[in-house]
Structures are given as structure tokens and as C-alpha cells.
Amino acid sequence: MDILYFAWLRERIGVPRERVETGAATVRDLVAELSARDAGYAAAFADLSALRVALDQELSEFDAPLSGVREVAFFPPMTGG
Amino acid sequence: MDIRVQAEAFDAGAELNRFSAGAEGAGGVVSFTGVVRDLPGGGLTAMEIEHYPGMTEKALTDFAAQAMDRWALSDVLVIHRYGALAPGAQIMMVATAAPHRRAAFEAADYLMDYLKSRAPFWKKEITTEGADWVAAKAQDEADLDRW
Numbered sequence: 305m306d307i308l309y310f311a312w313l314r315e316r317i318g319v320p321r322e323r324v325e326t327g328a329a330t331v332r333d334l335v336a337e338l339s340a341r342d343a344g345y346a347a348a349f350a351d352l353s354a355l356r357v358a359l360d361q362e363l364s365e366f367d368a369p370l371s372g373v374r375e376v377a378f379f380p381p382m383t384g385g
Numbered sequence: 386m387d388i389r390v391q392a393e394a395f396d397a398g399a400e401l402n403r404f405s406a407g408a409e410g411a412g413g414v415v416s417f418t419g420v421v422r423d424l425p426g427g428g429l430t431a432m433e434i435e436h437y438p439g440m441t442e443k444a445l446t447d448f449a450a451q452a453m454d455r456w457a458l459s460d461v462l463v464i465h466r467y468g469a470l471a472p473g474a475q476i477m478m479v480a481t482a483a484p485h486r487r488a489a490f491e492a493a494d495y496l497m498d499y500l501k502s503r504a505p506f507w508k509k510e511i512t513t514e515g516a517d518w519v520a521a522k523a524q525d526e527a528d529l530d531r532w
Binding site: 308310311312314358361362363377379380381382383384385 | 437439465476497503505506509518520526
């Protein structure tokens with residue numbers, strides 16, 4: 305599964321994307337796996353209310369299932385326009 | 386429907402004329418152009434706009450299709466830039482064409498609200514003091530509830 309990061313989350317994690325092998329059932333489970341890696345990931349994902357998630361390029365929720373999903377993107381609230 | 390995500394500058398006047406000329410059955414055209422606002426007293430070096438290639442185009446096409454359907458528009462134009470933009474530069478434009486003015490105004494307003502809070506763009510202000518990501522405003526989120 306490809307994981308993408310944008311804006312300050314990308315800067316904090318240090319890479320724009322990475323490929324992970326995971327058996328996580330939901331986005332929340334995936335976040336827990338990533339956060340367990342090191343203090344940097346844990347800090348970046350500390351406040352999920354400050355983050356949004358997209359599954360295969362559609363906005364989604366942290367409780368959404370990951371079955372069949374190929375691309376997960378995490379980012380702060382959007383500021384377009 | 387014409388949806389463009391690009392680094393290059395665009396000519397808002399020429400785009401509006403071309404769009405208006407091509408909008409069959411329209412009785413009115415509304416357009417909005419977003420511009421990089423300098424900080425009070427100056428000091429903004431650039432506004433850097435990051436986006437999510439692929440999702441951005443999909444989201445903008447989706448919003449435009451919803452607006453076309455809901456307000457029975459003749460046509461929609463959305464142009465949004467990314468990259469480093471100087472103060473005063475045009476960031477984006479939306480134009481809507483409809484048989485009657487109210488539909489064109491409302492659809493443009495709707496598109497702007499969705500572009501602000503649901504299209505995957507992130508702005509970073511580069512100033513003489515440093516760089517800071519622009520935070521989303523609660524008001525922008527509240528604006529979505531109007532629709």
C-alpha cells in the first residue's frame with residue numbers, strides 16, 4: 305500500500321510517500337502502526353482531529369476499512385481557493 | 386466543463402471572454418478570481434501552493450459536475466494554480482454560465498466554498514521572517530453547511 309503525506313505532515317514525516325506492508329483493518333489501525341515506529345511518527349499523528357485522510361483519492365474517515373485500498377493519503381485540512 | 390490544474394499563469398480576461406463566447410444558452414456569466422494577498426504592511430515573499438496530483442483533478446471535476454447538475458448550468462470553468470506565487474499573482478478562477486443570474490452566482494459561490502475546504506490544496510506563506518502553513522478557518526468549514 306502506498307502512503308502519501310502532504311503539507312506540514314510531509315515535512316514532519318520527512319518523505320512525501322512510502323510503501324508499507326500492513327495488515328491494518330482500518331485507517332485508525334494503520335495510524336497506530338505508523339505511530340509505533342518512532343517518536344517522529346507518533347508526534348505527527350498525535351492529534352488526528354488536525355488531520356484528514358483520503359483513500360484512493362477520495363476523502364474518507366479514520367474508521368474506514370482499508371480492504372482493497374491501494375493509496376492512503378494523510379494531510380492537514382485543505383486551504384485551496 | 387473545463388477544469389485545469391497548472392503551474393503556469395493564466396489570463397483571466399481572455400479566459401472569461403473565451404468561456405462566455407462558448408457558453409450556449411447562457412443569459413449570464415459570473416466569475417471569481419483569487420489573488421495572492423500580501424501581509425498587512427508587506428513582507429510576503431511568496432505563497433507556495435502544494436496539491437495532490439490526481440485527487441485534485443478528480444475533486445474539482447466532481448464539484449463542477451455537481452454544480453452543473455444542481456443549478457442546470459450551461460458551462461463551468463475552474464483554473465487553479467500550484468507552485469510558488471508572488472503577491473498580487475492570480476491563484477485561481479471560477480466562472481459559471483447559466484440561463485439566469487441567480488444560478489450563476491450561487492454556483493460560483495458553492496464552487497468557491499468547496500475549492501477552499503475540500504480540494505486538496507495547501508498554502509504556505511513565505512515571509513521575510515520565515516515560512517508558515519496557512520491554517521484552515523472554522524468559518525470556511527461552516528460555509529459548507531450553506532449548501
